[in-house]
Amino acid sequence: MLKYIGKRLLLLIPTILIISFVIFFVIQLPPGDYVTSYVASLSAQGEVFTEADIAYLREQYGLNDPWYVQYFNWMKGIITKGDFGYSFNYGRSVWSVIMDRLFLTMGVSFVILIFQYAVSLPIGIYCANHQYSAGDYIWSFIGFLGTATPNFLLAILVMFWVYKATGQVYLGLFSKEMLQNGMSWQYVPEFLGRCLIPLFVIGTSGTCGIIRTVRAQMLDEQTRQYTLTARAKGCSEATITYKYCLRSALNPVVSGLAGSLNTIFSGSTVSAIVMNLQIQGPVLLAALKSQDMYLAGTIVMTQAVLVVIGMLLSDIALAWLDPRIRFSERG
Amino acid sequence: MEQDVKKTVPDHDETIIEVRDLRINIKVDEGTLTAVRGVNFEIKKGETLGLVGESGCGKSLTSKAILGINDKKCKASGEIIFDADGLGRVNLLELDPRGKEIRSVRGKQISMIFQEPMVAFSPMYTIGDQINEATRLHITKDKKKSKEISLDVMKKVGIANAEKRYNQYPHEFSGGMLQRALIAMALVCNPKLLIADEPTTALDVTIQAQILEIMKELQKDFGMSILFITHDLGVVAGMCDRVAVMYLGKVVETGTAADIYANPQHPYTQGLLGSVHKIGTKNQDKLFSIEGTVPVAMNLPAGCGFYERCGKRIEGVCNVSEPELVDTGCGHKIACFACTGCPNAKKEGKANE
Numbered sequence: 001m002l003k004y005i006g007k008r009l010l011l012l013i014p015t016i017l018i019i020s021f022v023i024f025f026v027i028q029l030p031p032g033d034y035v036t037s038y039v040a041s042l043s044a045q046g047e048v049f050t051e052a053d054i055a056y057l058r059e060q061y062g063l064n065d066p067w068y069v070q071y072f073n074w075m076k077g078i079i080t081k082g083d084f085g086y087s088f089n090y091g092r093s094v095w096s097v098i099m100d101r102l103f104l105t106m107g108v109s110f111v112i113l114i115f116q117y118a119v120s121l122p123i124g125i126y127c128a129n130h131q132y133s134a135g136d137y138i139w140s141f142i143g144f145l146g147t148a149t150p151n152f153l154l155a156i157l158v159m160f161w162v163y164k165a166t167g168q169v170y171l172g173l174f175s176k177e178m179l180q181n182g183m184s185w186q187y188v189p190e191f192l193g194r195c196l197i198p199l200f201v202i203g204t205s206g207t208c209g210i211i212r213t214v215r216a217q218m219l220d221e222q223t224r225q226y227t228l229t230a231r232a233k234g235c236s237e238a239t240i241t242y243k244y245c246l247r248s249a250l251n252p253v254v255s256g257l258a259g260s261l262n263t264i265f266s267g268s269t270v271s272a273i274v275m276n277l278q279i280q281g282p283v284l285l286a287a288l289k290s291q292d293m294y295l296a297g298t299i300v301m302t303q304a305v306l307v308v309i310g311m312l313l314s315d316i317a318l319a320w321l322d323p324r325i326r327f328s329e330r331g
Numbered sequence: 332m333e334q335d336v337k338k339t340v341p342d343h344d345e346t347i348i349e350v351r352d353l354r355i356n357i358k359v360d361e362g363t364l365t366a367v368r369g370v371n372f373e374i375k376k377g378e379t380l381g382l383v384g385e386s387g388c389g390k391s392l393t394s395k396a397i398l399g400i401n402d403k404k405c406k407a408s409g410e411i412i413f414d415a416d417g418l419g420r421v422n423l424l425e426l427d428p429r430g431k432e433i434r435s436v437r438g439k440q441i442s443m444i445f446q447e448p449m450v451a452f453s454p455m456y457t458i459g460d461q462i463n464e465a466t467r468l469h470i471t472k473d474k475k476k477s478k479e480i481s482l483d484v485m486k487k488v489g490i491a492n493a494e495k496r497y498n499q500y501p502h503e504f505s506g507g508m509l510q511r512a513l514i515a516m517a518l519v520c521n522p523k524l525l526i527a528d529e530p531t532t533a534l535d536v537t538i539q540a541q542i543l544e545i546m547k548e549l550q551k552d553f554g555m556s557i558l559f560i561t562h563d564l565g566v567v568a569g570m571c572d573r574v575a576v577m578y579l580g581k582v583v584e585t586g587t588a589a590d591i592y593a594n595p596q597h598p599y600t601q602g603l604l605g606s607v608h609k610i611g612t613k614n615q616d617k618l619f620s621i622e623g624t625v626p627v628a629m630n631l632p633a634g635c636g637f638y639e640r641c642g643k644r645i646e647g648v649c650n651v652s653e654p655e656l657v658d659t660g661c662g663h664k665i666a667c668f669a670c671t672g673c674p675n676a677k678k679e680g681k682a683n684e
Contacts, residue, residue, distance in 0.1 A: 231437070323500045
């Protein structure tokens, strides 16, 4: 098992290198560069640039080199110095921009992930065990609705309802006081309260998807011969549900872990903008719009790395769950 | 206990299980399908009853009804009287299928082995874990003791290297070995009745013979009764004391295995036996086959279920009322007007109800 994990970790290196190459290539594809968009936005405000100014800016930012040279320099910086480049928008290093929001982003993602599984697994199991009951129909209805509703729409609706009900506007994770006075323990309850809406909104679509998967898988498992064998042996229904059905049913759910990690991370951009969340998604969007290429590249690459690591984690979890996978790895 | 009950001479007095007028309805989209239409049989101590019939005649449903493990869509009525330890004589159909009582019967007093051993074990757990689960449920919670008991029964069914095999997963077993493991799991609690639902159908012929041999030996050792479900008449001849032939959810002929083979009466039984290939016969003709197909057990017309396919049918009799099992002597019972004579007026009225 350790050998397998080691092998997988080694494979990560070429995978990430290739991903970084593709990312960089795609990001520089649109015509123009940061200077073009910078000049355009300042010209709109009445600034006048001469050709010489523009050339100087280009020279300064190293934008005159061909893209593969830029890529090479970028990678060299990352590998040798851990330097992810310079963010033109923020005027400081990319890493410091990312670090501003990294922990919050990961925290939000992680909590949402836990929320999704904690809510959807029991509901999925309930629906399978009570197929075609009123409860099953209600949850199925909510499940389809949740999957079909765009998150940002849900965000707007929920914020509207909360405003109607409480008269409070919950925008963002931090209140004005928090930002002014800095975080302290007295704000924790309010902070947690402010987390609820994003948690609910961003978590819903994933939750509903998992409910459907778990339900279908559990129903499938219940018709298996070994479920019948277990019942004929005298096992209780709880043993059958949790020991026999659930463990097999988890297989595709765990495989989907990597995907849902990514969905939360990048898919929540629009909702994050609507809810004014201080997480990575909106920064990425702004960086892409202004062709702040090192920042955009680094954020996309972080996501890619997260997905790759998520996949590794889900593979390890699968091997732990299913002896057949465990053994085929050994051989 | 009754270690030395001889298979060939069953203890006539003690009936282990009695099935009385068992009916099973299945709800399907098109309506209600009556898959089992009043089955009667009993099994005595140490005896093997063969339940024979083609696919879809209700034999598997009947056997699963005994354990109460049929699908929720199946509704069983009638009586299955079993003399259960701790419960006395109970009608198994009246027990809550999810309740404690039936679970104390399942696996301990009545256990079952299935047709396809390859899918009868969960791929997620070791064979040992799954056999031991039965031991722990019904015999002892003590980990060491239960493992010993489980290993012991694994050795008894002829699993070599049982200690090593105990920790292996189903995908590391061959089909024959899995069937042995399944038998071990069924026998670990020394049940009174073993239901074997086509236990050798999915295995190749040499393994079949081994498995049957093991079952016979273990029956001698444990003194249990067996309900042997199969469509393989060759297997029945070697395994069973008595045979019940099922057609379209009903028993159409029952008697001792010797009787049925030597003197089959019901046209369906005759057809079944005629369709078995016999080695050494000079007959160059095609193997006999029964014409037509089994009708769907929904909105059945009046009369005998076999009427359309029967070579001996009597018009105006067989398609008017359904024959009941009639004893022709020595316990050989047949449900056929052509064999037992036309029904009297009273019986006709009853069957028409």
